[in-house]
Amino acid sequence: MHTKETQAESPLQTGDQGEHVFQVQEKLTLMGYLDTAPTGYFGPLTEEAVRGLQQDFLLPVTGVAGAETLYQxxxxxxxxxxxxxxxxxxxxxxxxxxxxxxxxxxxxxxxxxxxxxxxxxxxxxxxxxxxxxxxxxxxxxxxxxxxxxxxxxxxxxxxxxxxxxxxxxxxxxxxxxxxxxxxxxxxxx
Incomplete structure (x- = not known):
């Protein structure tokens, strides 16, 4: 897939919380990367899930849901x-x-x-x-x-x-x- 920096949102990382984190967690759960219910809090499990997605889709593995990861x-x-x-x-x-x-x-x-x-x-x-x-x-x-x-x-x-x-x-x-x-x-x- 083509990864482009098209989203203007701030990167999501450990310690962040809110609706956008919840939405990302929902997608990560459906994709099988996150084995817990979405909470809206970006903790170590979400970071690990983001790393798994990044690895599978050949993105830089940072654990931070930045523009490329959110686009993906x-x-x-x-x-x-x-x-x-x-x-x-x-x-x-x-x-x-x-x-x-x-x-x-x-x-x-x-x-x-x-x-x-x-x-x-x-x-x-x-x-x-x-x-x-x-x-x-x-x-x-x-x-x-x-x-x-x-x-x-x-x-x-x-x-x-x-x-x-x-x-x-x-x-x-x-x-x-x-x-x-x-x-x-x-x-x-």
Missing amino acids: LDEVEKMAKIVHGEARGESYEGQVAVAAVIKNRLHSPEFPSTIDGVLFQTNAFTALMDGQYYLTPDYVAYHAVKDAWRGWDPSYGAVYYYNPEIATSSWIFENTTPKHTIGSHLFAE
Whole structure:
């Protein structure tokens, strides 16, 4: 993912408290980095959780939730919303494959090079068109994003996927090459 210093908030670190700390802790809990209920207090457990996230997403490991870390948390949440909206009910492998498609698009010259660009490209994801993007992603969706980001790609490099039983766009059938199926999704290039 592209890490940019886009958030103007002050870094969050040990001793800080408040609503923003609580929100960060909620995301860290959903991602499996924090094994306690959010409290709004940034203590040693939150610092350790931030370090884990930073390590997994190749950020400087400081334990401080600065601009890059907060940006990364937001990017992961956006991807998890797509995975949840598009693939909840599919196997874990199928959910990781959907996350991998997003990552593959980031690295393809045929697609935008930012998460927002990929996710919000016109007609790219049904979950955005039908409102499922706005559902709260579950633990599984966050983990699928994390595993895809760590390099697991059950889509085998696919940049498209669709359910051939319900897809209505002729474009997807005429302009992609199917690779393989996981659950109800056909992954294609």
